[in-house]
Amino acid sequence: TIFYALRYHSIMTLQRAVVTMASVWLASTVSSTIFITYYRNNAILLCLIGFFLFMLVLMLVLYIHMFALARHHLCSISSQQKQPTIYRSSSLKGAITLTILLGVFFICWGPFFLHLILIVTCPTNPFCTCFFSYFNLFLILIICNSVVDPLIYVFRSQELRRTLREVVLCSW
Structure with missing residues (x-):
């Protein structure tokens, strides 16, 4: 991240990247489904x-x-x-x-x-x-x-x- 540029590679592991992307997609899917339905x-x-x-x-x-x-x-x-x-x-x-x-x-x-x-x-x-x-x-x-x-x-x-x-x- 820009706040901890020197520690980026230790902070942003592959597992954290996957969890972050999955969370964003899940939140987007849930919120858009709720909006479309209601x-x-x-x-x-x-x-x-x-x-x-x-x-x-x-x-x-x-x-x-x-x-x-x-x-x-x-x-x-x-x-x-x-x-x-x-x-x-x-x-x-x-x-x-x-x-x-x-x-x-x-x-x-x-x-x-x-x-x-x-x-x-x-x-x-x-x-x-x-x-x-x-x-x-x-x-x-x-x-x-x-x-x-x-x-x-x-x-x-x-x-x-x-x-x-x-x-x-x-x-x-």
Whole structure:
């Protein structure tokens, strides 16, 4: 993890990686099944909205913590060396990438959850009813988020671009 970069390989074992991936898939499967089955129940919609807001706040807190940690490392490195501009530009690039990812997440998922909020708060209001007609567009935005996130990583990371080029060209 970024918080314990030097201990990453001892922390992230194969077993922990498998358990983490299985947990994410299980949580996704359970929550989507509940939503599909009980999508007309306001309590379920409120739980989904709460989960979205919780995840959004969690991501913000983790990103702020990462930025603070990166800044602390940057300051300690800068005090030892005379070339702080190189480290600042790379730190700034990471911060920009995380900001782009968070912004894309909010843009792609926000309208869907606004839709859910409107279903709960004003299901018969004409404005809300008009907004409901865009539901399929909101689903497309969610799918686009899954497509765009890896592209952001590829276009923001020289190492990932090089690896992608090798994979696509089969190392010719």
